[in-house]
Amino acid sequence: MRKRSPLQKLLISIIAILMSVTLILNVIQSTRPTESQMGEGVRFYAQIQYALVQRPLYAITSFVQDVSTLWSTMEENKKLREQIDLIAAYQSRLEEAYRDIEDLKQLNQLSLSLSEASTISATVIQRSMDSFSHSIILDVGSNDGVEQGDAVISNLGLLGKVVEVSEKTSVVLLLTTELDINKISVKIQIDPTKTSEAILERYDPNTKSYSLKLLDTNSSITTGMKVITSAAGGLFPSGLLVGVVNHVETLPNTIGLKILVTPAADFYDLNYVLIVKRGSSE
Amino acid sequence: MSKFIYLILCFLADLILSQIFPVDYALYRLNFIPHIGLIGLMLVARELDLGTALIMAFGFGLFLDLTHFGYFMMNAFVFTLTIWVLRQWSNQVNESIIELLVLGVLTIFVKELLIFGILHLFNASHMSFLVWFTHWQFLSLLGNLPLMGLAVYGYHLVEGFLSNKDRRRRQGEKTLWMKMLNPYE
Numbered sequence: 001m002r003k004r005s006p007l008q009k010l011l012i013s014i015i016a017i018l019m020s021v022t023l024i025l026n027v028i029q030s031t032r033p034t035e036s037q038m039g040e041g042v043r044f045y046a047q048i049q050y051a052l053v054q055r056p057l058y059a060i061t062s063f064v065q066d067v068s069t070l071w072s073t074m075e076e077n078k079k080l081r082e083q084i085d086l087i088a089a090y091q092s093r094l095e096e097a098y099r100d101i102e103d104l105k106q107l108n109q110l111s112l113s114l115s116e117a118s119t120i121s122a123t124v125i126q127r128s129m130d131s132f133s134h135s136i137i138l139d140v141g142s143n144d145g146v147e148q149g150d151a152v153i154s155n156l157g158l159l160g161k162v163v164e165v166s167e168k169t170s171v172v173l174l175l176t177t178e179l180d181i182n183k184i185s186v187k188i189q190i191d192p193t194k195t196s197e198a199i200l201e202r203y204d205p206n207t208k209s210y211s212l213k214l215l216d217t218n219s220s221i222t223t224g225m226k227v228i229t230s231a232a233g234g235l236f237p238s239g240l241l242v243g244v245v246n247h248v249e250t251l252p253n254t255i256g257l258k259i260l261v262t263p264a265a266d267f268y269d270l271n272y273v274l275i276v277k278r279g280s281s282e
Numbered sequence: 283m284s285k286f287i288y289l290i291l292c293f294l295a296d297l298i299l300s301q302i303f304p305v306d307y308a309l310y311r312l313n314f315i316p317h318i319g320l321i322g323l324m325l326v327a328r329e330l331d332l333g334t335a336l337i338m339a340f341g342f343g344l345f346l347d348l349t350h351f352g353y354f355m356m357n358a359f360v361f362t363l364t365i366w367v368l369r370q371w372s373n374q375v376n377e378s379i380i381e382l383l384v385l386g387v388l389t390i391f392v393k394e395l396l397i398f399g400i401l402h403l404f405n406a407s408h409m410s411f412l413v414w415f416t417h418w419q420f421l422s423l424l425g426n427l428p429l430m431g432l433a434v435y436g437y438h439l440v441e442g443f444l445s446n447k448d449r450r451r452r453q454g455e456k457t458l459w460m461k462m463l464n465p466y467e
Binding site: 005007008011012014015018019042045046049053054057058061126127128129130132133134135137164171174176178179203204205206208263266267268269270 | 294296297298300301302304305306307308309310311315316330331333334337338340341344348349350351352353356397401406407408409410413417
């Protein structure tokens with residue numbers, strides 16, 4: 001038998017140790033801390049990478065961007081000052097709206113409003129850089145109140161949901177994944193008072209749109225209608241913007257319509273996100 | 283050891299570039315994915331025997347699998363198979379920069395094609411080949427060309443450093459041998 005070189009022996013030893021640790025941790029599933037060890041490598045690496053590489057790089061690119069747009073800063077400041085003056089008025093109107101909601105809930109004996117939700121701010125510390133795992137890792141975890149299944153949104157719309165939570169980090173699976181685990185209850189806003197329920201089945205990379213299945217063929221769906229989450233599924237709070245209808249097609253030989261929806265969220269610029277939790281019942 | 287450090291620096295460069303050029307998961311933009319680490323692995327693997335090259339590729343792939351969320355063992359399997367395919371072609375390729383660039387482009391294409399094929403085989407993706415090529419491959423292959431030149435230049439620097447080190451060691455041995463032969467000079 002041909003002898004192995006020292007380098008081969010060293011590499012085989014390292015790989016054997018890594019595989020053994022992975023397999024042993026897979027077999028031992030009796031305790032919660034052991035189960036979480038499988039992802040510790042991912043989380044540790046993500047935090048190290050964020051601290052040593054991503055954060056300094058982001059600081060540099062932000063500085064360069066700010067310097068390059070310095071000349072338009074004065075105009076932006078003027079607009080922002082005008083908006084700041086209006087914040088006080090919006091704040092009082094918002095508080096008045098909350099009081100009205102509470103009054104209506106008491107009148108109708110409702111204990112929970114489906115649109116109530118609290119949010120947790122998070123920073124993206126790692127994003128997958130390959131074509132098959134559409135996931136990001138956030139710097140908040142169970143210590144901050146994050147739970148599996150929570151919705152994640154950006155300032156533009158729904159991004160995905162939390163699939164794995166550790167104490168300090170969370171893994172979010174984006175809606176652009178083709179894995180068949182992202183069926184979400186949504187509703188299409190036909191007009192300000194009427195909506196139609198649908199199921200978001202998956203993201204189609206060929207049409208670059210979400211594919212919805214609408215069961216109620218009596219509803220007249222047209223392009224341009226907004227699609228928001230429905231709380232009927234029990235997972236996400238109601239009212240999170242998913243996208244806008246861009247194509248409606250009658251399915252041959254089956255009931256229902258196939259609807260394509262352009263995503264509202266931007267899946268390119270992902271630095272700061274919000275985790276949305278449904279409000280708890282009183 | 284120098285080559286191992288060179289590989290680490292290549293993968294670090296990948297990490298930095300992936301932050302500067304993030305991926306658009308919705309495929310509205312053309313995506314550029316840096317592959318300097320894979321190119322470095324290709325250059326090092328050409329000089330090693332097949333067994334060591336495959337083990338090294340498996341090790342790097344496994345490291346990526348353990349530090350990134352995704353399909354476990356995907357990178358380990360794909361890296362190993364890519365290096366094996368590369369080694370079949372590498373014997374026909376000389377050391378000229380053009381041939382190395384072509385080999386590098388083919389290595390990246392084979393690696394990504396393997397991933398595309400595996401995902402389709404297990405019905406984990408419905409992306410058409412045209413969409414995959416235009417949105418994932420085209421800009422990656424184009425953008426990695428200058429990076430390949432840098433990787434090859436870096437590899438030549440490492441080889442130059444190693445050959446200088448070897449020459450100095452042999453000169454030292456020759457001097458020592460001469461001293462042993464003529465102890466009174």
